[in-house]
Amino acid sequence: MKLEDFIKQHRDSFEEEGPGPGVWARLEKELPVRQKTSVVRMMAKHWWKAAILVALIANAGLLVKYANTKQDVAVVIPEMEEMELYYTSKIEQKLDELKTIPADQLGLDSTTMAELELRNETYQLLEKELVNNPGNERIRSAMVRYYQMKLDLLDRILSEQEKHTNSPSTKKDVL
Amino acid sequence: MPVTDQIVVRCRKGDARAFHELYEAYSKAMYNICLRMTGHASDAEDVLQEAFIQVFKNLDKLTSESSLTAWIKRIVVNHCLSYLRKKKVYFEEVGEADAPEETEVDETHHAMTVSAVKDAIGQLPDGYRTVLNLYIFEEYSHREIAGMLGISESTAKTQFMRAKEKVRQLVKLKTQ
Numbered sequence: 001m002k003l004e005d006f007i008k009q010h011r012d013s014f015e016e017e018g019p020g021p022g023v024w025a026r027l028e029k030e031l032p033v034r035q036k037t038s039v040v041r042m043m044a045k046h047w048w049k050a051a052i053l054v055a056l057i058a059n060a061g062l063l064v065k066y067a068n069t070k071q072d073v074a075v076v077i078p079e080m081e082e083m084e085l086y087y088t089s090k091i092e093q094k095l096d097e098l099k100t101i102p103a104d105q106l107g108l109d110s111t112t113m114a115e116l117e118l119r120n121e122t123y124q125l126l127e128k129e130l131v132n133n134p135g136n137e138r139i140r141s142a143m144v145r146y147y148q149m150k151l152d153l154l155d156r157i158l159s160e161q162e163k164h165t166n167s168p169s170t171k172k173d174v175l
Numbered sequence: 176m177p178v179t180d181q182i183v184v185r186c187r188k189g190d191a192r193a194f195h196e197l198y199e200a201y202s203k204a205m206y207n208i209c210l211r212m213t214g215h216a217s218d219a220e221d222v223l224q225e226a227f228i229q230v231f232k233n234l235d236k237l238t239s240e241s242s243l244t245a246w247i248k249r250i251v252v253n254h255c256l257s258y259l260r261k262k263k264v265y266f267e268e269v270g271e272a273d274a275p276e277e278t279e280v281d282e283t284h285h286a287m288t289v290s291a292v293k294d295a296i297g298q299l300p301d302g303y304r305t306v307l308n309l310y311i312f313e314e315y316s317h318r319e320i321a322g323m324l325g326i327s328e329s330t331a332k333t334q335f336m337r338a339k340e341k342v343r344q345l346v347k348l349k350t351q
Contacts, residue, residue: 003339004311006287013289014312016210018203023220023227027198030228033191 056115056149087147091118094154101161108157116154183243186234194231201244202227205251211308212255214297226254252313256305256323264301287346295345303338310335 007014095118098106114120182200185193205226209219229250237246296304309320321331 001287003287003292003342006292007311010289014293015203015207019206019220019223023202023206023224024195024198026224027227027231028191028195030231031191031194032232033189033194 056146056153083144084147087144087151088118091147091151091154094151094158097158098154106157106161116150118150180239180243183234183237186231197230198227201247205247208248208251208308208313209255211296211312212252212305213258214301214304218258222254222258223251226251229254248313252309252323259301259305262301264305286350288350291346291349292342294349295342298345299338299341303334303341306331306334307338307342 095116098116108116117123182193182197186197202223206219206223209222209226210216213219213222230247233250237243296307299307305324306320309315309323310317315323317331317335318328320335321328324331326334
């Protein structure tokens with residue numbers, strides 16, 4: 001009988017057991033795995049998001065202080081209400097875009113998300129102050145600054161997400 | 176475990192469990208290739224590990240027409256050959272005149288046993304063992320083997336004949 005025929009007939013008997021567990025243990029450390037980004041890691045990576053949110057809340061606090069100081073406003077801005085309307089609608093639009101991004105990808109916790117919402121507790125507090133002080137243009141302009149800051153923050157978060165989505169490491173066909 | 180295209184798709188997405196499933200499906204067969212080619216368990220594990228890293232990182236290069244098994248096997252074999260080259264194993268050109276005649280082991284006088292054949296293959300010089308393994312166990316053609324080793328097809332065939340003759344002699348000694 002030819003050697004190759006003998007080997008083919010007894011092929012299974014020539015097979016040894018598989019490798020030891022150490023091989024997989026070492027391999028596991030080198031896997032091109034796309035890790036699920038945790039909220040904590042995202043927040044640590046994008047610390048500025050948290051920092052700006054702090055600024056938002058701090059700014060809102062300042063508005064309340066303004067509301068309590070019954071100072072006359074030197075300059076009246078007639079377009080203020082129109083501007084306010086513009087910003088609120090823009091913010092709503094950005095928030096809608098933000099809600100299409102999965103929460104785990106966004107990496108923002110519920111408290112932070114709540115702060116980004118337009119008609120949240122902070123907003124309601126400011127609205128209440130504004131109703132109590134309807135003629136205070138200083139509050140209005142400060143509130144527009146608050147809107148501007150919020151809009152800027154939303155723009156930055158959305159553009160960051162867009163960069164992340166278009167980066168090669170997140171494309172489906174690339175490991 | 177049946178390996179489906181779905182596993183490859185999941186691996187490409189970076190799914191850790193899919194990588195493990197793929198490894199589980201192929202590690203034993205691929206380790207045996209490494210063991211036969213290197214002759215040492217610890218070296219076989221090292222080569223296997225390096226080969227799998229390449230497999231995992233290059234799954235996106237696997238075309239739908241190619242066989243996953245053949246593709247993985249080729250990567251593993253290439254890593255084994257690279258290991259042998261580092262060991263300074265040379266596959267020398269030989270003249271066809273040096274080729275021994277095709278012989279058959281006479282079963283009635285020299286009954287082959289698996290352990291005797293295994294031991295005999297283990298005692299072969301690295302070059303002979305490589306050619307014999309690639310042809311018999313991995314089922315590559317002499318032409319394919321020649322291409323892998325950078326030698327002529329006739330040399331690949333001659334080296335195989337010599338390897339086989341050496342095994343026959345060693346088996347004869349063991350079973351007398």
